[in-house]
Amino acid sequence: MDFDIVNQNLAAAKLSNVKKQVKGSAERVLKEKELKKACEGFEAIILNTMMKSMRESLPGDALFGESNGSNIYKSMYDQYLSEELSRGRQSIGLKELLYQELKKSL
Numbered sequence: 369m370d371f372d373i374v375n376q377n378l379a380a381a382k383l384s385n386v387k388k389q390v391k392g393s394a395e396r397v398l399k400e401k402e403l404k405k406a407c408e409g410f411e412a413i414i415l416n417t418m419m420k421s422m423r424e425s426l427p428g429d430a431l432f433g434e435s436n437g438s439n440i441y442k443s444m445y446d447q448y449l450s451e452e453l454s455r456g457r458q459s460i461g462l463k464e465l466l467y468q469e470l471k472k473s474l
Contacts, residue, residue, distance in 0.1 A: 399474050407463040407470070408454050414462060415450035 423442060432438035453459055 396474060400471065403470055403474065404463070404467055407466040410466060411459060411463040412447075412451045412454040415453055415460065416447055419446040419450060 420443075423446065428434065429438065429442075432441065454463060
């Protein structure tokens with residue numbers, strides 16, 4: 369009879385340990401997904417900054433001119449393009465480097 373109680377307590381302890389491990393791994397997966405998203409966003413910001421600098425180095429825009437509307441359009445297009453580039457598999461690789469380095473601290 370005492371062995372049944374010990375076995376039940378042991379089984380309950382093992383089950384509790386397994387639950388903690390599953391919960392911990394689920395939280396880690398969620399944190400890793402959030403980290404990937406943050407690294408992707410950071411790469412998009414860097415790409416947008418690069419595009420803005422490259423666009424400023426051009427002599428002028430004969431197609432759209434230099435009005436406020438065209439400047440807003442170009443800025444929005446650069447932002448869209450940088451977000452799409454960072455989402456793709458052929459990005460500049462910054463998000464992967466950041467992710468691999470920051471994942472160690474999770």
